[in-house]
Amino acid sequence: MNIILSRDSQVRVMEDTVTNAEKSFGQFCSLLAAYTRKTARLRDKADQLVKQLIDFANTENPEMRATLRNFAEDLAKVQDYRQAEVERLETKVVNPLKLYGVQIKQTRAEIKKFKSVRNNEIKQLEKLEKLRQKSPSDRQTISQAETSVQRASVDASRTSHQLEETVDTFQKQKLKDIQKIFSDFVTIEMVFHAKAVEVYSSAFQTLESYDLEKDLEDFRAKMHGVYGRYDARPPLMDTTLSPALPWSLAQNAQSTIRSQRKEAMSEDDSAEEDPVEDLRGQAQRLHQ
Amino acid sequence: MNIILSRDSQVRVMEDTVTNAEKSFGQFCSLLAAYTRKTARLRDKADQLVKQLIDFANTENPEMRATLRNFAEDLAKVQDYRQAEVERLETKVVNPLKLYGVQIKQTRAEIKKFKSVRNNEIKQLEKLEKLRQKSPSDRQTISQAETSVQRASVDASRTSHQLEETVDTFQKQKLKDIQKIFSDFVTIEMVFHAKAVEVYSSAFQTLESYDLEKDLEDFRAKMHGVYGRYDARPPLMDTTLSPALPWSLAQNAQSTIRSQRKEAMSEDDSAEEDPVEDLRGQAQRLHQ
Secondary structure, X not given: OHHHHHHHHHHHHHHXXXXXXXXXXXXXHHHHHHHHHHHHHHHHHHHHHHHHHHHHHOOOOHHHHHHHHHHHHHHHHHHHHHHHXXXXXXXXXXXXXXXXXXXXXXXXXXXXXXXXXXXXXXXXXXXXXXXXXXXXXXXXXXXXXXXXXXXXXXXXXXXXXXXXXXXXXHHXXXXXXXXXXXXXXXXXXXXXXHHHHHHHHHHHHHHHOXXXXXXXXXXXXXXXXXXXXOOOOOOOOOOOOOOOOOHHHHHHHHHHHHHXXXXXXXXXXXXXXXXXXXXXXXXXXXXX | OHHHHHHHXXXXXXXXXXXXXHHHHHHHHHHHHHHHHHHHHHHHHHHHHHXXXXXXXXXXOHHHHHHHHHHHHHHHHXXXXXXHHHHHHHHHHHHHHHHHHHHHHXXXXXXXXXXXXXXXXXXXXXXXXXXXXXOOOOHHHHHHHHHHHHHHHHHHHHHHHHHHHHHHHHHHHHHHHHHHHHHHHHHHXXXXXXXXXXXXXXXXXXXXXXXXXXXXXXXXXXXXXXXXXXXXXXXXXXXXXXXXXXXXXXXXXXXXXXXXXXXXXXXXXXXXXXXXXXXXXXXXXXXX
């Protein structure tokens, strides 16, 4: 009976190993899938920030415009690396964890098979025990039952050996996979963070080298340019009207100013062709 | 009339500047607040992963247990830095953008004040114009109206000058703030990513140095230990029962095996005191 008991315990160790792995890998899988999704949402938010930066840049004077566009480009680059991070996490971390279910099912099937073989052994043993108690003198029937027990024991022993090997392989693979999956996780994260440091260092330089004074000069020129068409800063007393200037002419003058401002702005806008498109193209390249 | 027109345009430039800043800063504020929130969610997910890693580690053999606990500790460290990132983004990026509304309101009030002064100037001018057309010979009334126009013009000119200074200051502050806020954003991100690279490098070492063979030996010993109590690998034929061995004794033997396994596991568990508590304590220190 000791063999059967030890097998019972052995099966319990194996079942515990498999059950625990199934539960834990399932939880790791859903947690890491959620981690990947949250990373993707962070990327989406940053992508919106990039778009907003470019929109805002287009309303600013050349210095700030160039600074913000460069910064937006760097921020977009970080998101490209984040996108690569998301894809790698899915491929090298989440998917292997998902596929783990298959391996666990196979091992479970082996354990189930062993259990039925072991149950047969117990059944034969019980049969023999009953025979010995009921008809201890029926040597022939007892001998037949002993043969059945022996056959069942051989089966159980062989299956037990197979099971042991299966669970050993399972455990080895499990430990290897944990090491591999988390090493891959760490590598993917490390690469992303290292790239982010690199790109943000360049972004920092861009922002540091922004020339505020030059931009303010442009702004002031724009403001005074409106005056400038008539007189830079008219003397305070020069405010009496010439009755000769008709309202209609004044209206024309105003619309000229407007269209000129508009021209100046659209000229600035055309200096670079659709930066969003550029970034997307770049993103596609990086994602390939 | 040209002065009024130029002032009209000037006011429009100023209003555009303020309106655009208000809109853009509002959008930047909500985008960066959302970015910060998404970062916090990523931290939460990773915190759950840390907890799950520790739970799983506690069910594993000593080698894997130590490896996973060290890895979990590193992962928790990264979340501490992420928490610091979240707090800094709130303090140095989101809050300054929120406070921006106050500055915009002040500038809007200045523009409104100027507009009413300018409207008065136009009213006086129109009054003068009417007088000149209706009673061109009423020198005294026209002279009075001319004085009113002059006074209104002086007012408008002074207010215009003030407004110009206000908007100049506003624009200067705005450009400075953009540079400052995004530089802070980049610095905060850069510091976080650099720390993450550092911690993940150590985590990678931890995972690399994991000794799979040693762990498998432990696992095999555990499995064979169950056999080992009786006989390492009994000969196949030694399966006939001694009828002298009662079922009750066999039951006792089984429960002994169980309690020994349990003891071995609880001994392993007590090797380190509540690692989750440790990590929390560490997190608190880092956050202070």
